Amino acid sequence: MLLNILIIVTFPILLVQGLLVRKKTLKLPEPTGKRVGCCQCASNVPNKVHLKGDAHSGVPVSCQKMKAPLALLIAGDSAAAGVGVSTQEQALSGWLINSLSENFCVNWELKAKTGVNSTDLLSMLQRAKPNLDPTYYANSTSLSTITSTHSFDTPLQCRSFDVAVISIGVNDVTGFTSWRRWRSNVTQIIEILKARYQCRLVVFTALPPMHEFPALPQPLRWVLGQRAKYLNTALLKLVNKYHGVNVLTLTLNPIGNDQSDNTLKYMAEDGFHPQVAGYQLWSNAVVKLVNEELDELVGKNSNVG
Template identity: 35%
Template sequence: MERWLHGVLTLSLAPLLLVQGRWVRRRTPLLPEPPGPRAGVMGQGPVLRLLMVGDSSAAGVGAAHQDEALSGRLTQSLSRDFTVHWRLLACTGHKLADVRAAVRGLPAEPFDVVVAAVGVNDATGRTHMAHWLHGLQSLVTELKQRHQAQQVILSALPPVHLFPALPQPLRWYLGRCATRLDRAQRRWVVSQPGCELVGADFPMDLRYMAHDGFHPGPLAYEVWASSLAAHIRARWHCPTETLHHQTLSD
């Protein structure tokens, strides 16, 4: 019933949604990915190898520098407790299929933790539900098998239905698409050992958003990173000898 209703809504609203989509693309400023390092080592303590993958939000669009973006905020927070070996692999416009392709292109190096932020482009591009779930399974399987990931954190899709850059009914419709993907992701992740879903619980307030009305701003990235860091610490705050990788020479 849900699938049938979604199809009917798509067909009935298609002409208006197409016009509004073109209007949004012309009107919304195209923000660049911020400058700054995308790999490094920082901090002190037990070694933690971290990979971050995803779309423009993972790439930090909306921040002036990677230090103010998700990667910078998260590595800064974790560096207080760990020696963090980190890498960022993210690109504006990437869907889940693109993220999978990027991960396949990595050398087969191990990571203790992988954070994936992807889904908004799949929602706006109307990725089929079966392809979405198959893509999640393929991505997580590769991360665990080829990169020995012990903890895979998927980011919940943001509340697209509240994005101020989108007019109605486009905002409502794309929000509905995002919610459908996110619900499916939440149901799926329960059955995946070592995999969890983490939301970014920041207020949908203009202070937390970039000036394009679509991407997070520095305040949102800080809240998001804090939530992720808490989940990572809960998994890895254990005696040094039990960590997956002990020293730089491992």
């Protein structure tokens, strides 16, 4: 309530500062590269993770001896899209696929776009029709076609996902999405991922510390920082109601560097997005969580798959 009053009182200042930031901030493009890919050893196999494969798991013996298939969705805003680096290999998707491929055959899709907020992401998931053909990825011609046309607005190709990594919220902060709308959107995002796409694990990334963003002047920086904290609090309360849903909170100070060093090392030149080292740090945290949580989920359910 107090924050809302302060926003109303300072709105003229915030409006001017917001317009100036938008005008002056360097607008970085989304990186080039693939936004969908498949694992050849998992061809003709329903994309379900089998961490403890056996003769009855549905996974070929040859694949069991190699790596279990893992279906991965990366979705959300410009950070999920990789803004701040030149190619997807340097972005979150590239680091994730490279790291997860050490233990899994990864079928993956990236559904992210600059400017997307929680309402946009929910709408995409609601209108997308999951592909019901478990042999879809075996068709190399189809894969070539969807690779060239894949975007945030095209239908999802996987029939289901084992893991969904979600980056959302910054545009809800800057667009002043209400607390009630945010809660409703996040709840529906979780439920549609669980029900329609059968996600075993959903990983939300907590909103970044916007009160530390170097590109934002005061008092705009403080106001947006407080709003980010409120949305993070709501997000944490929501995920506690669900099994297999987590919030990943990143720290950009893993080795004790001061804030100026962190900004140079992890932030892109626009002062808003990660650069290569930032995406690698983010990916490492996600991979650690995925490995821990999937092991736990499998341990609790001997019938996985």
